[in-house]
Amino acid sequence: MPPFPSLLIANRGEIACRIMKTAKRLGMRTIAVYSEADRNARHVALADEAHAIGPAEARDSYLSIEKVLAAAKASGAAAIHPGYGFLSERAEFAEACAHAGIIFVGPPPGAIRSMGLKGEAKALIEKAGVPISPGYHGVRQEPDFLREKAYEIGYPVLIKAVAGGGGKGMRRVDKALEFEAALESAVREATSSFGDGRVLVEKFIQNPRHIEIQVFADSHGNAVSLFERDCSLQRRHQKVIEEAPAPGMSEAVRARMGEAARAAALAVGYVGAGTVEFIVDGSGGLKPDGFYFMEMNTRLQVEHPVTEAIIGHDLVEWQLMVAAGVRLPRLQDELSITGHAVEARLYAEDPENGFLPSTGHLWHLAFPPSAEGEIAHRGLRVDTGVRAGDEVSPYYDPMIAKIIAHGATRDEALDRLSSALQETYVAGPKTNAAFLRALADHGEFRAGRFDTGFIERHAEALGAVSRAPSHEAIAAGISCLVEAGCEAVDDRWRERASAIGDWVSPFDIGDGFQLGGRREVLISVQVDGADQRVEVITDRSGRHVRVNGAQIGAPRLPLMTVESADGVYVLQGGRQCLVRLPDFSAALADAGEGADGLIKAPMHGKVTAIFVAAGQPVAKGDKLMVVEAMKMEHALIASFDGTIGTIHAALGEQVGQGTGLLTVQKSDASAKTG
Structure with missing residues (x-):
């Protein structure tokens, strides 16, 4: 039944x-x-x-x-x-x-309410004997009072929203001068995300690790710990890769944390699946007295599949059975850990451009052979809510899929995750696939030497910096583009090709073409929106492409080309580039700041704050406006001294990527030095 x-x-x-x-x-x-x-x-x-x-x-x-x-x-x-x-x-x-x-x-309303406000939750948990981090968790919210508390706690501190989670409304503050702006930003984001702008202030733990315990309780008084997950690989307090069990975890520390998590659940009369999150002092290894309660999430977590993988049970099934009044299917002494599991969150975002959200049509989406919803083929599982042909919209979280790997050891699980990411192909929105693979392969992470600041410290090595597409990818895109135009696959390509003049079928060009060969032809294309001139050579051995004077041979990494209405997407090593013929009908606006001082929206989103007015003088580094997309804030900053001209966007307005938002007219001094 x-x-x-x-x-x-x-x-x-x-x-x-x-x-x-x-x-x-x-x-x-x-x-x-x-x-x-x-x-x-x-x-x-x-x-x-x-x-x-x-x-x-x-x-x-x-x-x-x-x-x-x-x-x-x-x-x-x-x-x-x-x-x-x-x-x-x-x-x-x-x-x-x-x-x-x-x-x-889910849990009873009282348990949700008790744990929903972090300050009240910490007071309750402290009474149950669970260690909490030093800080102010009270009700007073005056900025001057909170600033004073931050001074008493000692910098660096964390400002955290009392409601919600997922890093929303959370800001690290390293010195007193930064506190006011950070508080305003945290309150604004918390209000937008949760409808509650209240915050608390806590001591920032140096070398922190984020370790959480999956708990489960039924309506018959039973509560178990389903062991820990390590969620320390984060960016802006958003989890990126999660794993279970936690590297370096001893049985003594596991038992102590499990007991504390169960005590927290029992203290609020919990029923169902929940997660008790701890901040752990990672310096000198994990210790029984080195962890502090952060919050309890009264729901299923995004990363629950890694727990399912190591215990061999379906947590959603447990949720449904417990909600129906059934006892827990296993008690604590009947549970054990098998192997190691890791999960990577594949997002529609651009790590090479500040991790800006990336929206649009999914022209192609392919994962390695796996089984959705269970660990099966090659120890892989893929959980996704989209298919090829779908749209990644700006309205919701930009996750495309979760890729989960399970193995007998941590290295085996990470090897499987790395291989799976290399075999994942997405055309359309840019993704963090290459970035995730670099994380899975990083030597320090493999050695277990990491904390919540790991990604920030290693951003360049992980590829989270602006990089040009590989010449191989450009050449592959050109070859596909030429075939599409010359073989009359699509009249649209032929119409675009005719605008260039020096790019048509080799048989149609009066340039001395012979059966033995012909001279090279220059082609104008756009690669990720930037103009590029390449040489295409056709001879008896086939067609060859030169990029920046270098003839391109066989690719070092496997690549795939995907034809679309946008152009040709080239997918290689988790990265993609778009190769297309120039569009002579309309020039696409570049995101960012134009030479005329026009500030443009870096992504599709909503204007959530405007800090300036027309005619107002601004200095380089001043914050002008905030655009929010997919639950993330992006601040637009003045890059030179000047005066605000026209403001084109209104507070609360939805704007498209590249939309002009406001103009900044350079001051005389800026114009001379710029």
Whole structure:
């Protein structure tokens, strides 16, 4: 018998698809909800039925309790699984489900409420004997008071939102002069993300590691620790690669942390899946007295697959069974760790351009052979919510997939992850695949010498810097482009080609072509938007390409070309470049700052702050505006002294990449030195 006859998943993307797989295996009817932007999404196609709940903006769809419950009632759903994010940690949603007579697959509202506010949670946890980090966790929020507390704690400190998680509303402050601006930014982001701008201030732990314990409790008083996950590889407090168990973890420390996590769960009468997160002093190795409670996430975590891999159990199945009133299937002495597992979060973002979000059409998407939702083929699992042909929208989290690898040892798991990333191909939005592979292969990480600052310290070695496309990739794109234009595969290519004049079929050019060979032809193309001139040579042995005077031979890394309406995408080693003929009908606006002082949107997003007014003088380094996309803030900074001209964007406006936002007119001094 299934735990419930029907289940509505109040979420989207890969987590909705992952929950559906377990629910279907258990014989449950699955119900999806979707916003207008997700009308053709994968989770909608997988569900037995689906209901529209509003426009693209999450606040008008996935965050609307009324609309989600209306869909549940219309579909006759017996239970609702919230996934993670959105409504998953909203106590009022759990209460509304209960009032509607629908089972909420999650903890009781009281537990969510107790752990939802970090300050109150820490006071409660401290009473239960769980160690907490030094800091101010009270209710006072006056900026001057918080600044004074930061001085008493001692810099560096962390400002953290009391609600939510995922690094939103969190800022590290190293000196008093930075505190006011950091506090304003944290409050603004917390308000935008969680509707609650309150913060707390804590001591920043040097050489910190982020280690969390997966806990599970039932309604019969049983609670277990499903061991730890190490989530220390982070960027801007966002997890990048997670693994289980934690490198360097002794049985004594594991037992102590597990006991503390269970005590935290029992202190709030917890039921279901939860994660107790600890900040750990990584200097000198892991110690039984060297960890501090950060927060408890009262939901399933993004990284839960690594726990599933090492314990051999489906945590979503456990959630559904516990929500139906069943006892935990295993008690503490029946649980053990097998092997090692790692998970990489494949995002639509550009590590070579400040990790800016990357949106657009997925022209191609391919993963290595694996099994979605379970560790199987070659120890690999891929959880994804998108398919080739889908759009990566600016409205939601930019995750394309989670790639999980399991092995007998940590090195074997990392080897499998590295190979899987090399065999992952995405055309359209740029991704962090090459960056993830560099992380998995980095010697210091392999040796277990890492903390939460690892990525920042090794950014250049990991490829998170601006790099030109390889000549091999450019040559491959040119070859594909020439074939598409010369062989009349597409009239559109022929029309574009004719605009260049010196680029048509070799048989149509009066340049002395003979069967024995011919002279090279110069071709004008654009590579990632930059003009490039290359030489194409056709002789009896075939067609050859020179880039910057060097003839290109066989590629060192495997590559793939993907033809699209945008041009030819060349995929190699987790990177991509777009090779296309120049578009003579319209010039595309470059993101960033033009020579005329026009500041343009670096990505599609919403203007969340404007710090200047027309006619206002600004100095180099002044913050002008903030654009938010995919839950991340990007500040636009003046690069020279000047005066604000026209402001083209309004607060709260959605803007496209390359849209002109405001102008800065250079001062006389700047013009002379610039």
